[in-house]
Amino acid sequence: MTPDPAAVLSIRNLSKLYKDFIALDRINLDVRRGEKVVVLGPSGSGKSTLIRCLNRIEPHDSGSLHINGQAITARTDLIRLRALVGLVFQNYNLFPHLSVLDNCTLAPRLVRRMPRAQAEALAMRFLQQVNIAGQARKYPIQLSGGQQQRVAIARALCMQPEIMLFDEPTAALDPEAVSGVATIMNDLAAQGITMLCVTHEMRFARHVADLIVFMDQGRIMEITPPEQFFTNPQTQRAQDFLNQMIG
Amino acid sequence: MTPVMARLRCLRAMRIVVVGLAAMLAGAGMARADAQPPLPGFIHDSALTVCTNPTLPPMTFVNGTDMQAVDGIDMDLAHALAAYWHVTLAVTTMDFTGLFPSLAAGRCGVVASGIIELPQRERNFDAVAYQDTALVIVARAGTRPLSSMADLSGRKVAVQAGTSYSARLAQENEALVATGHAPMLIAQYPTEEEVVQQVLIGRAFALASQDVELAYRREQLHGKVGVIFTPPYPEYRHFALYIRKNAQDRALLEQAIATLRENGQMAAIEKKWAITSDAAQALGASAPASAFRWSTFFGALTSAAFMRGAFITLAVAVLSHLTAIALSIPLALVLNGRDSMLRTGIKLYVALFRGAPTLLQLLFIWNALPQFLPFFREAWFTPFLATWLALSINESAYQVEINRAALTAIDPAQALAGNALGLSRGQVYRHVIFPQALRIALPPTINAFITLLKTTSLASVISVQELLAVTQIQVARTFEFTEYYAAALVYYLAMVFFFLLVQKRVERRFAWADQYRAGTHDS
Incomplete structure (x- = not known):
């Protein structure tokens, strides 16, 4: 199988092992520019591992991964790759010793060698977009979980990536905060950025996703549009999962 | 470097004085220079190097507040010998226990420190008697x-x-x-x-x-x-100069002392330092009791000797700790990394230097190292450098553990977040991990520094004139224990409090870790 030339992201037979445990088992997936993909599946199904392989925070063991037609291997310039692919973590992982603004400007200044004033202007634009510009001078410890996650999204956006990866961005948040973060993700999706999102946020999956990828035991069980997935899943495993999530 | 330079300058100044003295004595016709006497082997580069522990008046002691000015019978004799051979005199002061190791290591040509002539000592060294005693x-x-x-x-x-x-x-x-x-x-x-x-x-x-x-x-x-x-010990009858074993040198030194005795110089020295018992009795009568003498205390507090001693203490501690920190950061990173030969080596290093007493390490570097590495016998390897080296290595072994604990305390997700943003490994350490680890490492580091500041007093053993050495030499001169100890205490406390203040100021910069104080930080 060759990579799809129209796909911004093309995954072929991608596998990842942790010693004897098969975390990812021959994954195949193509994502087109602007597409929103939501990855669903029970805990331990390999969703997060898949997301992390895409910007090589976790290197894969076999198979191939192409981004913008370029193969991602051990020889890839990781700094350029990561400028292309942003990642938002479940636990935000903000830098506690830096203010909100400095969290956002650190990477543009160090990696893109942007002057401080320009980096701060850029950061303020994205902080406004996530409705947190008023807290720019505060430290992460002074913010609520939802606020911190919004800062983390702004921080990733400051590198102006073409693809945004979200690794359960709302899993650590209380329900009220979830809707704030989900709103921002809706906005981002509307702006046309390519998104891959691991989430349990079913409303987001149903209304925003172009494609649902359902995973179990390191394998992709089905790739379907959300309407079909939620109303008529193809596998029994997906059916069980949905019953548990909704029931 | 400054104290080292100052030391060198002092030594040079001392030599100039000695040359002048030699010329004066020669001018007075005392040497009656018919011919230059043959030079013994322990004189190098026209310099007679003498080691002494200046805490035994009237043989050898510091007679005043200038720590460099060693005085006494032994020093007068050393000056006379240098004049006799037409060479300069260089005096090194050190702890008594360091004298013979230094002689063996070739750091001095002669030990003149009010030491008794004893058969046991003459097994390893040659002794030449110069003064009767009991x-x-x-x-x-x-x-x-x-x-x-x-x-x-x-x-x-x-x-x-x-x-x-x-x-x-x-x-x-x-x-x-x-x-x-x-x-x-x-x-x-x-x-x-x-x-x-x-x-x-x-x-x-x-x-x-x-x-x-x-x-x-x-x-x-x-x-x-x-x-x-007065026990009737026949062997405790003479003070002697000690040299490394060499029959010819011994004969030449005996000849020199015999000459000084003949021309009356020895008698002049003895007369200068002899104190009659009448005089002592008279002084005893007017002696005040053991009240605290404030003038001595304030005099010590403001004396150049104490300030210089405190400066050397501070310089040794600061330089050693900075070196230790520089050494310990890469060591800690390797220790926190994967298993390797290097990691095992560093574990051994830490175990060795944390395990061995600091004093032993200091003595080893100063006295034992030159025995198998002649490189360390040269003049550039001063007691100050030896102390710096020993304390840096010793402290780095402790600092490694502080750094390691601080680095381990940082959530690995922090590095992951840095990587995900495209930061290089170096940038992740420099901008993400180190600033956070510093907050955790700072209090134990300042603690370790304060301990080190006080550990520097060990350096007196190898003749570094730090604060405690200065104190002890002044006490030896005056017997005013309380006053000089109190002055030293004031200096030590002032230094420690200063660094505690620095710690407080630096900790204020870590307000980001505190939910309640963070708010006031940038307003």
Whole structure:
């Protein structure tokens, strides 16, 4: 199988092992520019591992991964790759010793060698977009979980990536905060950025996703549009999962 | 570097003085220079190097507040010998226990430090006698004189560590035990004035010392002590200069002393330092009791000697700790990494230097290292450098553990977040991990530094004139324990409080870690 030339992201037979445990088992997936993909599946199904392989925070063991037609291997310039692919973590992982603004400007200044004033202007634009510009001078410890996650999204956006990866961005948040973060993700999706999102946020999956990828035991069980997935899943495993999530 | 430079400058200044003195003596016709006498092998580059522990007046001591100005019979003799050979004189002061190792290591040509001529010492070194003396047993004034050494049975006797007195008293003890008596309790103290102090405060019944010293001390002691017995030891009769074993050098040194005796120079020195017992009695009568002398205390506090001592203490501590931190960061990173040969090596390094006593490490680097690495015998390897080296290595072993703990405390997700943003490994450490680890490492690091600041006092053993060495030398000169100790305490406390203040100021910058204080940080 060759990579799809129209796909911004093309995954072929991608596998990842942790010693004897098969975390990812021959994954195949193509994502087109602007597409929103939501990855669903029970805990331990390999969703997060898949997301992390895409910007090589976790290197894969076999198979191939192409981004913008370029193969991602051990020889890839990781700094350029990561400028292309942003990642938002479940636990935000903000830098506690830096203010909100400095969290956002650190990477543009160090990696893109942007002057401080320009980096701060850029950061303020994205902080406004996530409705947190008023807290720019505060430290992460002074913010609520939802606020911190919004800062983390702004921080990733400051590198102006073409693809945004979200690794359960709302899993650590209380329900009220979830809707704030989900709103921002809706906005981002509307702006046309390519998104891959691991989430349990079913409303987001149903209304925003172009494609649902359902995973179990390191394998992709089905790739379907959300309407079909939620109303008529193809596998029994997906059916069980949905019953548990909704029931 | 500054103290080293200052030291060098002082030595140079001292040499110039010596040259002038030599010229003066020659001008006075005392050397009657018919021909240049042949030079012994221990003179290098036209310089006679003498090691001494200046805490034994009147033989060798610091007679004033200038720590570089060693005075006494031994020093006058050293000057006369340098003039006799037409060479310059360089004097190095150090702890008594360091004298013979330094002589063996070739750091000095001659040891002149009021040391008794003894057959045991002559097994390893050559001795040349220059001054008659006798061993005396001294106790507080009013103590009834002894009729024999057996009267000391069961009593506590203080002696200076590193001297031969304790061995001689041990011999006496064997005789006591053999005849069914209780032995003497021999207590050893590092300096002669501490020995005397034990008798003055009544902790020891008597002390063993030399009559020459005691005659001089009586002035300082205001007649508070007296000789209670002079044991008939034939071997304790002479002070001697010590050199490395060399028959020819020994003959030349004997010749030199004989010449000084013939031309009256020895007699002049003896006369200069001899103190009659009448004079001592007169002083004793006018002596004030043991009240705290504020003038001595403030004098010490504002003296150049104490300031210089405190500066050296601070310089040794700061330089050593900075070096230790620089060493320990890469070491900690390797220790926190994967298993490797290097990691095992560093574990051994940490175990070795945390395990061995700091004093032992210092003595090893100063005295033992030059024996198998001649490189360290050269003049550039000063006591200051040796201390810097020893304390840096020692401290780095402790600092590694502090750094390792601080690095381990940082959530690995922080590095992951940095990587995900495209930061390089170096940038992640520099901008993400180190600033957070610093907050955790700072309090134990300042703690370790304060400990190090006080550990520097060990350097007095290898002749670094740091604060405690200065204090002890001043005490040896004046016997005013309380005043000089108090002055040293003030200096140490001032330095420690300063660094605690620095810690507080730096910690204020870590407000980001505190939810309540973070808000006030940037307003």
